[in-house]
Amino acid sequence: MKRTTWLLAAVLIVAGCKTATYTVKDRYMYVQKNGREQKKWQLVWQEEFNGPSLDTAKWTRIQPNKADWGRHMTDKGICYDMSGGLLYLKGMVNPDTSVDKRPFLTGGIWSKGKFAFQYGMVEIRAKLECAQGAWPAMWMLAETDKYGGYPKNGEIDIMEHLNYDSIIYQTIHSYYTLTLKKKDVPPHHGTAPFKRDDFNVFGLKWYPDKIVYVLNGKETFTYPRLKNVDPSQWPFDQPFYLLIDQQLGGSWVGKVDPETLPVNMIVDWVRVYQ
Helix, strand or coil, rough: HHHHHHHHHHHHHHHHHHHHEEEEEEEEEEECCCCCCCCCCCCEEEECCCCCCCCCCCCCECCCCCCCCCEEEEHHHHHEECCCCEEEEEEEECCCCCCCCCCCCEEECCCCCCEEEEEEEEEEEEEEEECCCEEEEEEEECCCCCCCEEEEECCEEEEEEECCEEEEEEEEEEEHCCCCCEEEEEEEEEEEEEEEEEEEEEEEECCCCCEEEECCCCCEEEEEECCCCCCCHCCCCCCCEEEEEEEECCCCCCCCCHCCEEEEEEEEEEEEEE
């Protein structure tokens, strides 16, 4: 009986190894195995936000930084709430400027150093509230710094929304697009209409030769890997981590109207497939 049990366990282990869709580097970077591009996606990582507080094994609250998007970020609890299986990332007027002089505060999370992946599909179900100066975003940055400082490792913007727009922006940034100004060969961004007053599923499918944006299950924009161009066109061959944040203000979105605040990005779940 013991021998039979041992053999069954061995078979299950071998079968599990054969069906694995990824290898894990440094215990948190999920790299999709070669040859899976045309096979059925399998769920490899998820966050349902069902707990009483943010899972710090998966996420870190984003601290303020000097980038246009990060000037109002805070890791203070005032801009974060979890209830009913939903995460609320807030953009608000700073209620106390006696210590922190910034007029606004915003909440955001990233998986840097805790979860990253290379190739696969990511989907994020969320509702975007509107306000003048609101700039919610879901995006990805390189975990491993393979090619050097920003923008050489690239940036993948899953979704950005401005003010009261009825569309979202889906964009690729890199040394190729930003420094060499190759924004049209190939086109590096697209837009898509979305359900502004409801939950939507924002996402993309990331392959070794293209990035395909998806909104509510429909493909909307594709950024292909080109041959015979500057190699900086495709830095997307390394693990990337996730950022989800409710930004306020900046040169692109414009000034913030405090009368329209607070504003929330309400996140239901995040799922990654390979």
